[in-house]
Amino acid sequence: MKAMYKRCLGYLQLRRYSSNAAATFSRESPDVKPFKEIPGATGKFTIPYYIGNTFLLKSLGCSEYPVDLKKLMTGIHKRYGDIARIRTTTNKWGVFLFHPDFAKEVLEIQIRNPFRPPIDILRIYNEKENLSQSLATLNGEEWAKLRKPSQELILRPVAVSAYVGSLSKVADDFVEKYIHGG
Structure with a gap:
């Protein structure tokens, strides 16, 4: 659990969920990892403009509309683990946290003017x-x-x-x- 927590903390410290990551980033921890190392969608699942999402939804058994959000999130969690990155729209990515300690860490980050979608x-x-x-x-x-x-x-x-x-x-x-x- 502690190793997973340190790994997640490293991911979060890089981006700090700010539109200006360079201004908020500091290499205080050697555990900091690049955003691309967060487990998540790859290959055809990352094609922009909802095409990749269509493939991902189908692979998770969520091809019917409206999408069963609980089934979708459970599938993402099972496939990628407690932290996952998924292309959400056009060229934007979302980071999904499935562990309360990770959510707590994100919510405690102090940024003067954060950017949230x-x-x-x-x-x-x-x-x-x-x-x-x-x-x-x-x-x-x-x-x-x-x-x-x-x-x-x-x-x-x-x-x-x-x-x-x-x-x-x-x-x-x-x-x-x-x-x-x-």
């Missing part, structure tokens, strides 16, 4: 309804300006404790629906 459906909805963009839809300086005041509030345990009950109900409901397919 936008959640288009939220951005489109906000624009359609004339709503402000949120932390989920912003990047760069705009994201940092919005995050700073909310971070100060969120880091106070007393402020967060008021929402634990509501969030717990939502999480329990999600898990129940996920498990029972509702």
Whole structure:
């Protein structure tokens, strides 16, 4: 387990999930590995413009539409392990983490202005309804300006404790629906 954790940490330190990897990269650890060494899709599964994804989906038994996301993710996890890279769209790649310790590591990385792929459906909805963009839809300086005041509030345990009950109900409901397919 410890060797796997160090290997994953090396992968994560290289990219730091930033659009400017060169600015955030540092070779603090000799375990740092190139992005291309993350286990994942190769060959015909990497053809861009959804062609490779079609082959991958079929090989994992997920060729029917809509795709069974649970079956797809289980197949990727079984085939590639606890960390996998898959071409998601055109020339973009996604890194999928199937171990909670790896997700924790990613979430703890401190970057001043990280880049996260936008959640288009939220951005489109906000624009359609004339709503402000949120932390989920912003990047760069705009994201940092919005995050700073909310971070100060969120880091106070007393402020967060008021929402634990509501969030717990939502999480329990999600898990129940996920498990029972509702």
